[in-house]
Amino acid sequence: MFGRRRRDDDGPRASVRELLPYLFPKKGLLVGAxxxxxxxxxxxxxxPALAQELIARVEQSRPLEWLPAVLLVIVVVGALLDGFQHFLLQVLGEHVVLRTRRTLVxxxxxxxxxxxxxxxxxxxxSRVGSDTTLLRAVLTQGLVESIGGLLTLIGAVIAMLVIDPLLLGLTVLVLAVAIAAMLAVxxxxxxxxxxAQEQVGHLTSALERAISAVRTVRAAGATDREAAAIGERASGAFDAGVRVARISALVVPxxxxxxxxxxxxxLGVGGLRVAxxxxxxxxxxxxxxxxxLMIMPLGQLAGAISAVSVALGALGRIQEIVRLPSETDADASAPLVPRADAPMVALExxxxxxxxxxxxxxxxxxxSFSVPAxxxxxxxxxxxxxxxTTFALIERFYDATAGSVRIGGADVRDVDRDSLRARIGYVEQDAPVLAGSLRDNLRLGAPDATDAELLDALEAVNLGDLVRRxxxxxDxxxxxxxVxxxxxxxxxxxxxxALLAATPILLLDESTANLDARNEASLKAALDVASEGRTTLVIAHRLATVVDADQIVVLDGGRVLARGTHDELLDASPLYRELAAHQLLAPAA
Structure with a gap:
């Protein structure tokens, strides 16, 4: 598939090297932590060094002096530093999630x-939601803390080496076997x-599918079936989560x-050596x-290894999207400058x-056809x-497999895509409306439009009553x-x-498909006004709305069968004559 990165049976993978850039969005916080x-x-x-000295002084009946107070201060200050470090790591973790989500979106x-x-x-x-959250665990569950833990571990090992090399050797031997086992897991x-994250993605997809079509699902009496299907996805996510828990549980014992x-x-060997x-x-x-004291840093290191392992699974899914090329990666940077002597739109x-x-x-x-300005x-x-599909090629949602689409004489592949789309207003067949207010929707393509201009646009399409009532x-x-x-x-x-955007080219895909006769007539009048001085392409099943078009292009099976005015096509195109006859715009054959 276009732009798809190869995946193996285990799903997308990521390396530790790919993880590191995500962990350093705020270097000041990181350094502080x-x-x-x-x-x-x-x-x-x-x-422990002070505690050992205290015990030695007690054993030798020497005065304790300032040691208890110093030990108490160290314990309290150490706890306060741990708390502040935890706060910094939580904030840093949130920055990691924020940066990753922004990158992914x-x-x-x-x-x-x-x-x-x-x-x-x-x-x-789900990749924006749950997968990005798992990256936070890399920081909050021990990776940065393991730096201090590693120093603590090294210091403890040195101190233990000074106290008794034999006991240290036995301790290291036992722990090395355990660490090797954990690394294998x-x-x-x-x-x-x-x-597990992939299963969560399947669950989210199934739920999004059912909720987005909830009226259709209920009208079809399919609620129980959809609930069962989503339940199966939830069970799949549960089973995958249990597998993660089962493997993770090996680390603890x-x-x-x-x-x-x-x-x-x-204790045993040391007791003999004391004796x-x-x-x-x-x-x-x-x-x-x-x-x-070694227990905590070893736990931090184990937690860091576990967190990194989990995060790499999630990062693999994130990187799968990040690695994909955007539609503008290979675009030309030249702005679109239409030539006055060229058709505004042409397919060759x-x-x-x-x-x-x-x-x-x-x-x-x-x-092949052309549309004069x-x-x-x-x-x-x-x-x-x-x-x-023709409209999608003009908008450059896709590029032609062969031939060329030209706007103002320029091949759309040779100009900046944003510059191209800034000249085109597009109303899709299913007329998508974004969740939010009327103002939010109207300003999508004209962010600086005034309220008066918004109201004028609504009146032009006979929607003024929508605001008044x-x-x-x-708002x-x-x-x-x-809905x-x-x-x-x-x-x-x-x-x-689309009218508010005031683009020189207007694409209307089945723009009157859901309108009654009254609104269709008023909208047609508004489009007549809006089309003045603009190049308009209209897709219509209702031929009555386009009989006065300057040109009608008849398509069938992906080919142009005929071009001309309404009257010309009634004589020249059997397919157009048939379509017109079905809509009572021409005598039946």
Missing amino acids: IVLSVVGAGFALAQ ERMLRLPIAEFDARRIGDLV MPLLTRASGK IFGVAMQLAFLVV TGEIGIAQLVGFLLFLF DVTFAYPAADEPRVVLEGV GTRTALVGPSGAGKS ASAGL AEVGEGG LLSGGERQRLAIAR
């Missing part, structure tokens, strides 16, 4: 349309985590058994305190096939003739997908949005 971690390591190492909104054709929207949403955890075994070995006089009680207690021997995994589906083949051209023909006026909510509006109102709102 690391400094606190290092200082905290010093305070932690001081505690920026990339998603610029992906080629073909990628959205091939992917489930719910799965994309981590690749399994990374793969299982990636699978491995680490716990290792520490207990190390403690028992030190033989090779070390004193204070030294044994000090060694045990440093051994206990255009062929287009939608990409597919097996065999591309050819939709247009050898299509300031004229109105209608595209007519049966469903599936390629009319909407709503107490909130232009009236339209609901998710415009609080009728189908005709949604379509007229989309047309008003």
